[in-house]
Amino acid sequence: MRLLCSLLLVIFGFSFQASASENSDTSRLTKITAQKMIRVCIWPEYYNITYRNPKTLQLSGLDFDMANELGKDLGASVQFVNSSFSKVTEDIAHDRCDIAMFAIGITPHRKEKLRFSQPHLSSDIYAITSKSNPRLQNWHDIDQPSSVVAVSKGSLHEFFMKKSLKSAKLLILNQPFARELEVRSGRADVFMTDYPYSRRFLETDDWAKLISPPANYHRTSYAYAMKHGDDIWYERVESFMRDIKQDGRLMLSAKHHKLSSILLP
Secondary structure, eight states: OHHHHHHHHHHHHHHHHHHHHHHHHHHHHHHHHHHTEEEEEEOTEETTTEEEOTTTOOEESHHHHHHHHHHHHHTOEEEEEEOOTTTHHHHHHTTSOSEEEEEEEOOHHHHTTOEEOOOOEEEOEEEEEETTOSSOSSGGGTSSTTOEEEEETTSHHHHHHHHHOSSSEEEEEOSTTHHHHHHHHTSOSEEEEEHHHHHHHHHHOSSEEEEOOSTTSSOEEEEEEEOSOOHHHHHHHHHHHHHHHHSSHHHHHHHHTTOGGGBOO
């Protein structure tokens, strides 16, 4: 009898663990399907990616479009959750969103805490300075003892510039539009950004001047991010990525938002 009880406990234990593992693996996709809602983290300042117009409060951009396409494919409404590069890891870890969709640069540091989809964009680092700044004419002028270089906290530019700057002072900022304000006020000489964000200033502000890097200075691939584990949810996202690349939805949106030049196949 004792042997039978022990055997039943072992079988029950294995069954319970398998069931828990299965529920853990499928819970996110199952929850999204059951609730017909997907929560998507975005950075609403990201021009042509997930940008919220300050006048109309309407969102637009490539990844805004793709988030809505993912929702359609899943038969779910999309709830957008404000995030940022400095907050996204915490937002994903604390289950504030099911996926982050705002062209997140894939770096070794981020890969430790986030699981990335296949990339869809790739951008080099660019610099924005003021047209009234007489000292900064080319890339070589940036890393000089008298220069102040602004970056956003938590961005890939922060990590890279910490390593690459030898002479200039690095100014790390965590407030909305802080980099731009520092450059316009003259407290910073330049701020580092990427191709999509630089378009905003070239298209909407007459004070800004773009400084392009040497060829292939530091290109980074961009993707969507999820929590580690949950293979079924990850594979569903990967299937979506393959679909939008093959059926033209990604290309159509990229052309509309003038990002086709940095689109990955």
